[in-house]
Amino acid sequence: MAAALTLGAEEELHLIDLERWQLAARAPQVLAKLPRENFSAEIQRTTVETNTDVVSSLDGLRQELLRLRRGAVEVAGRENLGIAAVGTAPRSEFRDFELTASGRYGRMQEQYRLLVDEQLICGTQIHVGVADRDLAVEITQRIANRLPVLLALSASSPYWNGLDTGYASIRTIIWQRWPSAGPTGPLPDSAAYDELLQDLIASGVIADAKMAYFDVRPSSHAPTLELRICDACPLVDDAVLIAGLFRALVRDAERGIEAGLPRGIRPLPLHRAAIWQAARGGLSGQLLDGSLHPRPLPARDAVRGLVTDLRDVLEELGDWEEVSELAETALARGNSADRQRAAFVQHGDLSDVMRSVVDETQGPASGPAPATPALRRYRARAGDEGVDANSVARPNYRGVVEHVRGLGADGIDGLETARDRWIADHGLDFGVDGAKQPFRVDLVPRLIAAHEWSELEAGLIQRARAVEAFLGDVYGERRILRDGVLPEEAVLGAPGWREEATRLPPGTLRAPIQGFDLVRNEYGGWRVLEDNLRNPSGAGYAIAVRQLMDAVAPDLPRPGRLADPATALEQLRRTVLAGAKPGTRGALLSSGDGSSAWFEHRRLADGAGLLLAAAEDLAVDRGTVVQRSTGDRIGSLYLRLDVELPDLVDGEGRPIGADIMDVAAAGGVTLVNAPGNGVADDKAMYRSVPELIGYYLSERPLLESVPTYRLSDEGERRAVLERVGELVTKPVDGHGGQGVLIGPAADAATVALRRVEIAQNPSGWVAQEVVALSSVPSIEDGRMQPRHVDLRAFVYATGRRRRDYVLADLALTRVAPEGSLVVNSSRGGGAKDTWIQLPEHDRSRPHHR
Template identity: 80%
Template sequence: MSAALTLGAEEELHLIDLERWQLAARAPQVLSKLPRDGYTAEIQRTTVETNTAVVSTLDGLRQELLRLRRGLVDVAGREGLGIAAVGTAPRSEFRDFELTATGRYGRMQEQYRLLVDEQLICGTQVHVGVEDRDQAVEIMQRIARWLPVLLALSASSPYLNGQDTGYASIRTIIWQRWPSAGATGYTPDAAAYDQVIADLIASGVIADAKMAYFDVRPSSHAPTLELRIADACPLVDDAVLIAGLFRAMVRAAEKEIEAGELRTIRALPVHRAAIWQAARGGLAGRLLDDSRHPRPIPAPDAVRALVERLREELEELGDLEEVREMTELALARGNSADRQRSAFAEEGDLADVMRSVVEETQGPPGGAQPASIALRRYRARAGDEGIDASSRPRRHYTGVVDWVRGLGEDEVRRREERRDAWSIAHDFTFGVDGQQRPFDVDLVPRLIQPHEWTELEAGLIQRARAIEAFLDDVYGEQRIIADGVLDDEIVRSVPGWREEARRLPPTALRAPIQGFDLVRNEYGGWRVLEDNVRCPSGAAYAMSIRQIMDAVVPDMPRPDRLADPASALEQLRRTILAGAKPGTRGALLSDGPSSSAWYEHRMLADGAGLLLAVPDDLDVVDGFMVHRPTGNRIGSFYVRLDDQVLTLTASDGRPIGEEIMDTAAAGRLLLKNAPGNGVADDKAMYRAVPELIGYYLRERPLLESVPTYRLADEAERRGVLERVGELVTKPVDGSGGRGVLIGPSASATELADRRHEIAEHPEAWVAQEVVQLSSVPSVEDGLLQPRHVDLRAFVYTTGHRKRDWFLADLGLTRVAPEGSLVVNSSRGGGAKDTWIVLPEHQHGHR
C-alpha cells in the first residue's frame, strides 16, 4: 500500500441547554475551559468542533472520539449543557444562530448573508492518509459514486425550524447551497485541482482554500483525503463505520489506479441526484446501484452491496468482520433520522427528540441496550407504526406485543376461533356483490397517540368545513365559479352533480357526516387519500370491533384515556336531530337488506335511537314524511342509500324519492347527507380541496393530499399514460376499491388495458402517486407480521359555526391482505380495533 491509510476525524457538536432543550450559544465559555489541542470553535457559537489524533485502527478512532466527547461532556455539564452530534438539532430555529466573533467569520457573514445565518448544522469529517496529492485527487473522483451510501448511513437531520422537513438529511440540502460544495467534476491531477481553487479564490466567491466545501477533498492542511458528506452521528460506532467504509473505498480506488483501470465517474447531474436521493430518504428510501446506468434499489441493499464490493479491501485492512457487524447493527436500528422520528412519534414533542439525541451522543458507542426482545421472524420495514427497524416493538406497542407473544401460537388461534364465533353469532358481515361475508378482524389493535389525534382533529375539521361550504355555494350562489377558481363545465360534468340538489333550502346542512380515508407514509406523515361525503360507512364496524376485543381479548393491556367508539352514537344522534322540527323523529333511510352496509344501518339506527326506514315504511301525510310502522313524523333523514334519493321507489311503484325531495324542498324535512354531495367527493374533485380550503376559509391546509392527476386534462393525461406502471389509477366515481389499479403491482396486460380505458374515456379516471402505506403488526398463522393499513375517520356537525364541528372518537383501521396495498373489504381486506388515546384535556369531556 503506497497510501498511509491512517485515520482521523473532526466532529461538530451542538451545545444543548438541558433545561430548555434548545441550542445554547455558549461555545466561547466552554472552549475557554478546554485544551486547545483537540477542541476548536466553529462559525456558529452553538457548536464545538473536536479533532482526533491520527490513528491506524477503527478501534483507535473509536477511543479518540469517545475521549474527546467525554472531555467536552465534562466541561459542558458543569455549565448545564449537553452535546448532540446530529446534522441539525431537532428544536433548532434560524433565530438560534449567533456568529462566532472572528474577522474571518464576520467577513463570511457579510458576504454570504442568509447562507451563513442558516448554518445551524453539524457534520462529521473523516480523514484518510494519502500522501500523494495527485493520487488523492484521482481517488476523490473514483469514490464519488459510493458517497450516497455513506450519507444515508449518517443521515441525522430530519428536523429544522420546529418541523419535520421530509428529509433524512436537511443538513445536506443546506450545505449544498454553498457555491463551492458538491463534486468538482473531472479534474486530471492535483495541479488542475489547485487551479480550480485558485480560480475560485480569484473570483472572489470564496476567500481561501479552506472554503472548498467539496464532498471529498484533499485536505488543505494535511496529507489526507477528507470526507465531508456525512452528517454528525450521535452514535460513535456509526461514525466509525463510515470511517471504515471510507478508508476501504480509498484503498479500492488505489488498487484500481495501480491496475490501470479506467475511471468510473458519474455525470455531475446524476451524482447530484444520487446525493439528493440519499438526503431525502436515508436508509428508509432508495439509493442508486453501482451499475453503468444506475437504477434505484432499496437503501439497505445498496449498503450491503457496498460492503461486499469492498470485502477484499476491508479484509486487507483487518476491518471486515467489525464493519460487517456494525453495518448490520446500523441497518437494524436505522440511522439517526429514523430513530428521531420514532422518538417524536411517542408523544409528538421535539424536546423528547432532543433528549434522545443527547443521550445517544453522550452514551455508549453502539447505543443503549434495547429494553425489549426483537421479533426474530417479523419482516421489519420502514414506516411500521408498531415495530422499529431492529424488529423491536416501539414503546407504546410494547405492552400489546409482549402480551400477544406471551399467549403463544396455540392460544392466539383459540382466541381467533372465539372471534369468529362472535362474528357468526352477531351476524357481523359486509356485503360484497350482493352476498354477505364475514368481516375479518385482526386481534392486534392499531394505536394512535394523543398528539396524532389532535393533529387529525384540526386537519379533518378544516377539510370538512371547506367541503360543506363548497356544497352550499355550488348549489347556491356559485361564487367559486364566478370568481374563476373552478370551471362551471368541470363541476357539472362530475358524475356526482345533481341538479335537483339546488331545490334544498339555503340553510340546509348538506354534509353533516363526512368520512375521510387517511394513510401514513414511511416517514410518519398523515395524508388524506379520499373524501367520503355521500354516505361514508364504517362507524358501526369500528364499534363492533371493540365489542369483539372486549369479548375475546379482555385481558389485553390497554392504555389510559382510551376512547370509547360507542360514544359516537350520541354524537351521531345530536347530528341527525340538529335543526329538525319539534315533535319529529330522526330516521336512517336505507335501501334495506340488499344494501352492502345493512349491518351498519341496523346497528347505528338502534344505537343512536333513530327509526330505521326503508321505502315501503314511508308515506306523506299533511305535507310531512311519516313512518308507517310507528306513525311518527320524520323531521330528518340520515341518508344511507346505495342509489340516489330521487330514483327511490316503493314496492308498489310509488315514487317515494320524489316525495322525499318535495318535502325537503318545502323545508319540512332535513336530508343528512343530501343528494348531490357526490360532486364534492368525486375523485377528480379531490384535487381541488386544498383550493376550497383557501377560498372559503382563508387558511392553508393542515393535512396534505396525495398528488392527483385529472386525466380530462390533456397535458396531465399524456404524462400519466407514460407512467401508468408507476401510478395508482382509479375511476372518478368508484368505491370499495373497484377499478383501482396499482401500477407497480400490475401485469403488462392490465397496464395495457388501463391505458386503453383512459384513452377512451379520460374524464372517467384519475391517477395518484403511489403512497407506501404504513404498516401495523397483525396476526398471521399465530405469528406477528406487518400489514398495510389505512384509517377512516368521521367528522360530524350540528351547525355552520366552527365550534359545531367535531371529530368522532372512533376510527376504522382497514388492513390489506399480505403483499397488497388495497385495504377495502370488497378486495379481501380486513380491519382492526383502533385504540385512540385521547389528550388529557379531552378525556371525559366528549
C-alpha cells in the same frame, strides 16, 4: 506513492441546554476547559469540534471518538449542557445562531449573510491517510459515485427550524448552498486542483483554501483525503461504519489506478441528483446505483451492494467482519433521521427528539440497549407504527406486543377462536358481491397518540367545513364557478352532480356526516387519501370491534385517556335530529338487508335511537314523511342508500324517493346526507379540496393530500400515460376499491389495458402517486407480522359554525391482506380496533374504561 490508509475524524457537536432542550451558545466557556490539540471552535458558538488522533484501525477510531466525546460531556456537564452529534439539532431555530468572534468568521458573515446565519449544522469528517496529492485527487473522482450511500447512512437532520423538512438530511441541502460545495468536476492532478482553489480565491467568492467545501478533498492541513459530505452521527458505530467504507473505497480506487482502469465519472447533474436523492430519503427511500447511467434501487440494497462490492478490499484491510456486521445493524435500526422521527411520533414533542439524540451521542458506541427483546421473526420495515427497524416494540406498543407475545401460539389460537365465535354470535358481517361474509378483525389494536388525534381533528374539521361550503355554493349561487376557481364542466358535468339537489332550501346543511380516509406515510406524516360525503360507512363497525375486543381480550393492556367509540352514537343522534322539527322522529333510511353494510345500519339506528326504515316503510302524507305502519312523522332522514334518493322506488314501484325529495324541497324533512353530494367526493374533485379551503375559509390546508392527476387535463394525461406502471389509477366514481390499479404491483398487460381505458375516457379516471403506507403489527399464522393500514375518521356537523363541527372519538383502521396496499373489505381487507388517546386537557369527553 501508495496510500497510508490511516484514519482520523473530526466531529462537530451541538451544545444543548439540558433544561430548555435548546441550542446553547456557550462554546467559548466549554472550549476554555478542553485541550486545544483535540478541540476547536466552529463558525457558530453553539458548536464545538473534536479532532481525533491518527489511528490505524476502526477500533482505534472508535476509542478516539468515545474518548473525545467523554471529555466534552464531562466539561459541558458542569455547565448543565449536553452534546448532540446530529446534522441539525431538532429544536434549532434561525434565532439560535450566534457567530463565533473572530475576524475570519466576521468577514464570512459580512460576505455571505443568510448563508452564514443558517449554518446551525454539524457534520462528520473522515480522514484517510493519502500522502501523495496526485493520488488523492485521482481517488476523489473515482469514488464520487458511491458517496450517496455514505450520506444515507449518516443522515441525521430531518428537522430544521422546528419543522420536519421531509428530508433525511436537510443539512446536505443547506450545505450545498456554499459556492464551493459539491464535486470538483474532472481534474487531472493536484496541480489542477490547486489551480482551481487559487482561481476561486482570486475570484473573491471564497476567502481561503479552508473554504473548499467539496464532498471529498485533499485535506488543507494534513496528508489525508477528507470525506466531508456526511451528517454528524449520534451513534459512534455509525461513524465507524462510514469510516470503514470510506477507507475501503480509497483502497479500491487505488487498486483501480494500479490496474489502469478508467475513472467512470458521471456527469455533474447526475452526481447532484444522486446526492439529493440520498439527502431526501436516507435509508427509507431509494438511492441511485453507482453506474454511469444510474437507476433507483432501495437504499438497503445499495448499502448491501456497496459492502459486497468492497468485500475483497475490506478483507485485505482486516475490516470485513466488522463493517459487514455494522452495516446490517445500521440497516436494522435505521439511521438517525428514522429514529428521530420515531421518537417524535410518540408524543409530538421535539424535546423528546432532543433527549434521544443527546442520549445516543453520550451513550455507548452501539447505542442504548433495547428496552425489550426483539421480535425475531417480525419482518421489520421503515414506517411500521408499532415495531422499530430493529424489530423492537416502540414504547407506546410495548405493553400490547409483550402481552400478545406472552400468549404463545396456543393462547393466540384461543383468542382467535373466541373472536370468530363473537363475530358469528353477533352477526358482524359485510356484504361482498351480494353475499354476506364475516367481518375480518385483527386482534392487535392500532394506537393513535393524543397529539396525532389533535392534529387530525383540526385538519379534518377544516376540510369538512370547506367541503360543506362548496356544496352549498355549487347548488346555490355558484360563486366559485363565476370566479373561475373551478371550470364549470368539472362541477356540473361531474358524475356525482344531481340537478334535483338545487331544489333544497337555501342554507341546507348538505353533508352533516363526512368520512375521510387517511394514510400515514413512512415518515409519520398523515395524508388525506379520499373524502366520503354520500354515505360513509365504518362508524358502526368501529363500535362493534371495540365491543368485540372488550369481550374477548379484556386483559390487553389499555393506555390511559382511551376514547370510547360508543360516544359517537349520541353525536350521531344530535346530528340527525339537528334540523328536525319538534314532535318528529329521526330515521335511518336503508336499502335493506341486501346492503353491504346492513349490519352497521341496524347497529347505528338502534344505538342512536333512530327508526330503521326501508323504502316500503315510508309514505308522504300532506307534505310530511311518515312511517306507514304508525303514522309517526319523520323530521329527518339519515340516508344510507345504495342509490341516490330521487331514484328510490319501493317493491310496489312507488317513486317514494322522488316524493321525499318534494317534501325536502319544501322544507318538510331534513336529509342527512343530501343527494348530489357526490359532486364533492368523486376522485377528480379530491384534487381541488386544498383550493376549496383557501377559497371558502381563507386558510392554508392543515392536512396534506396525496398528489393527484386529473386526466381530463391533456398535459397531466400525457404525463400519466407514460407512468401508469408507477402510479395508482382509479375510476372517478369508483368505490370499495373497485377499478383501482396499483401500477407497481401490476403486470405489463394490465398496465397496457389501463392505458387504453384512460385514453378512451380520460375524464373517468384519476391517477395518484403511490403512498408507502405505514404498517401495524397484526396476527398472521399465530405470530405478529406487519400489515399495511389506513384510517377512516368521521366529522359530524349540526350547523355551519366552527364549533358546530366535531371529530367523532372513533375511527376504523382498515387492514390490507398480506402483500397488498388495498384495505377495502370488498378486496379481502379487514379491520382492527383503533385506540385513540385523548389529550390530557380535554376533560369534557368521556374515556373508555
